[in-house]
Amino acid sequence: MSQSWKPLPDDLSEPARRLAEELRAVKDAHGISLAELGKRTYLSKASWERWLNGKRLITSQALAGLIAAVDCDAVLLTSLLRQAEAARGATEPAAAPPVPGPAAGPAAEPAAAATVPVPVPVAVPIPVPLPVPVPVPVPAATAGVPGWRRPPALAAVAAVAVLLVLAGLYLHGLKADTSAAAASAAGPTAPAGARPVALPAQLCQGVGCAGRDPQAMGCETDDRTLVTGTIGRVVLYVHYSARCRAAWAGITDGSPGDTATITTSTGSQETALIHWGYDNYSMMVEAASADTVLRVCGHQPEGDGCTRAVTSLVASASATSTP
Incomplete structure (x- = not known):
């Protein structure tokens, strides 16, 4: 196409x-x-x-x-x-040699790799309880006889029985772990004749989205740009997802090292840092309450600056469209 x-x-x-x-x-x-x-x-x-x-x-x-x-x-x-x-x-004209500056702090991160590995959940083996040893019954006729000992053959049979029980439980647990891992990789299944169950429309919402990636969580599907601001040539954005009830910062037309930090009225913050290229976005902050106040502030060589505060999420989201 x-x-x-x-x-x-x-x-x-x-x-x-x-x-x-x-x-x-x-x-x-x-x-x-x-x-x-x-x-x-x-x-x-x-x-x-x-x-x-x-x-x-x-x-x-x-x-x-x-x-x-x-x-x-x-x-x-x-x-x-x-x-x-x-x-x-x-x-292009020859660039001037770089001026030495102070040692990079925690914000000066190395260039990001071309692809970011996505963590894959690993099936955790289910612990198998050890069997409680079953005492071998003592014949009534000899139980009270002083100095009586179990015959060696009977003790050997009891030991073999315990080992067989342990081996069976271990193999059963191993089979269960393998089946669980295979089922997890294949995805959820329903029993025969059961009606399909609809999966949730989003993977996170509200406080569950805090600190998470809006693209990975699917919150970008109903993204709204509530407000923008500029610092020189750099553009700052306040993004909001009504479905996920969360917000995040965006920055474009910047340079490596430029940042944009979103702050809520409750004090939560997430920062977008341009590692390389010209733009980036931050992780999400909770924006579940309609009276949550949002603002994005940036720091660039041209200076510092902020967008205007977003004070009404419902009204702002209904008055904007996806950029």
């Missing part, structure tokens, strides 16, 4: 133009939207829009994420990116 693309900028170098055209062809060949492309590569759809329309040259990390996510000609795309970078380096 192809789409009608905008003309590429006239000032693109020939390698950069070919690279943008090849990236468009990969997207069209797989018939995926910008949002789906962003989810597969763990990047925002805004970044992919700029790369596919020639507004920015795609980064090597983003290209590596694309190659890992979809079937494409990795050799051709990598070669075109190197040629485009070389052409850009030949036309």
Whole structure:
């Protein structure tokens, strides 16, 4: 499925133009939207829009994420990116040497990898209770005889019986663990004749979404941008999901090291940090109450600044649309 693309900028170098055209062809060949492309590569759809329309040259990390996510000609795309970078380096003036600064704090994190591993739950074996030893009955005729001992043969039979019981329980527990793991991997099943049970529309809501990724939780499906603000060229966003009853910060047109922090009236905070590229978003904060106040503040070389406060979630969400 192809789409009608905008003309590429006239000032693109020939390698950069070919690279943008090849990236468009990969997207069209797989018939995926910008949002789906962003989810597969763990990047925002805004970044992919700029790369596919020639507004920015795609980064090597983003290209590596694309190659890992979809079937494409990795050799051709990598070669075109190197040629485009070389052409850009030949036309740009030499950059001034960086000025040494203080040691990076906790916010200065290393460049993120092209793909972020998603933790997979591991089936935990169910502990199997050990059997209580069953005493071997003592014959009534000999129970009271001083110095009586159980015959060696009877003791051996009792020991073998206990070992057989232990082995059976162990194998039963192992089989149960294996079956549980297989059932978990295959997904939920229903007994024969039972009516299908509808799964919940969202994976989290309210306080259950706090500190979690809005894309991974599916909260981006009804995302509303309640308010925006700017610091120089950098744009800050307050995102809100009525279905998940949670909010998060967004930042675009920034540079590595720029941040955007969302704060609630209860003091909860989450920060979006641009590791590399031009944009990012934060984890979510709870916004279950209609009177929750939200604000996003950013810190960039151009200075610090904040969006206006969102004081009525219901009214703001109904008056906005998905960007």
